[in-house]
Amino acid sequence: MLKDLFNKRRHYATLGKVTEKEKQPTTVEKDIPKGLVQKCEACGNVMMAKELQKHWYTCPECNYHFRIDAQTRVSLTLDEGSFRELNADVTSGNPLGFPGYESKLEKAQAATGMLEGALTGEGTIDGMPVDIGVMDPNFIMGSMGSAVGEKLTRIMEHAAANHQPLILFTASGGARMQEGILSLMQMAKTSVALRRMHEEEVLFVSIITHPTTGGVSASFASLGDVILAEPGAMFGFAGKRVIEQTIRQKLPDDFQTAEFNLKHGMVDKVVHRKNLRDALATLVRIHSVRGWANAE
Structure with missing residues (x-):
């Protein structure tokens, strides 16, 4: 009787469990x-x-x-082989001694192959020189820490000094909380750098990709001479649910989408990714001295 009871208990204990044999991928899965x-x-x-x-x-x-990573974004935008990375060695530390931050950075670096959440450099588009910055949504949700802000500020200053149009792709969950006020300071720093670009009459094209929120949306993402957005991209400060809970009102289903922002004047045009390179080349050609010379 005890033996039968033991066997029954063992039988019930295995119900619902996946055996090692069942864990193995099927022949079809192995072939893909x-x-x-x-x-x-x-x-x-x-x-x-x-x-x-x-x-x-x-x-x-x-x-x-x-969503695509920063390297893919560059390859889709610039002429093949023209990209030269700038400020690759700028990385974050842990200025506030936030627990586990170093480990989080290491994991993000290993997963993305990037030292930080932004890729910056220069290249050409249809043969015209441009500066470019790309935020990577896969690096700690594209959050902006002091290193990201520094890299973007430097490429803005480089664009102003060399009178090269700046193309900047944004994708961010906002300020990086592990760096506190140092992260928020990047909003002001990048905005000042863009002011210098404006004084030098250098074109700045901001491209909103999904998602662009928080401090990034409240600073340089919204300061482009021309603001483009990819279809369906979320663009706003606080999340929809937070706003609804705060104002106690139901918001439209398309609230904060690129199309909603276009309708309300926050972006200039929503452009499908397949047409984006041509749209950027046209803008650079129209607004650059070299472009006017070639047109004549």
């Missing part, structure tokens, strides 16, 4: 390399990774724009 197939987060469309790349990392069914 990781990353070969992508699923659209919006409509559920399944496509091959090469197909996604051919469509500029957007869904061919619903036009959903996938």
Whole structure:
């Protein structure tokens, strides 16, 4: 009787558990390399990774724009082989001694291959020289710490000194809380640098990608001479839910989307990713001295 009871208990204890054999991938799963197939987060469309790349990392069914890393963004924007990175050695420390911050930075660096959450440099677009800055949403949610602010400020100063148009892609969850007030100070610092660009009459094009929120949206992202946005990109300061709880009102379903901001005058144009490079080249050509000379 005791033996039967033991066997029954062992049987019930294994119910619902996945055996080691069941954990092994099926033959089909083994034959599909990781990353070969992508699923659209919006409509559920399944496509091959090469197909996604051919469509500029957007869904061919619903036009959903996938998040892309900074290196991919540069390759889609600038002439092939023209990019030269600047200020690559600027990294964050832990000025406030925030617990676990160094470990978090190390994990982000290993996952993205970047030392910080922004990539800056110079290159050409249709042969015209430009400066470029790209925030990476995969590096601690694209948060802006002192190193990100410093890198962006330096590329703004470089653009002003060399009279080269600046193209800046924003993607951020806001200020990096681990750096406290030092992170918030970057809002003022980048805004001052943009003022110098304005005084030098250098073009600044701000491109809003998903998501652009918090201190980034409240500073340089909103200060472009021309502000473009990708379809569906979230652009605002506080989150929709926080605002609804604060004002005790229901907000529109499309609140803070690129299209909503276009309707209310916060962006100049919503541009599909496949058309973005041509739109940027046209803006640079129109607003640069070299562009006017070539037009004549």
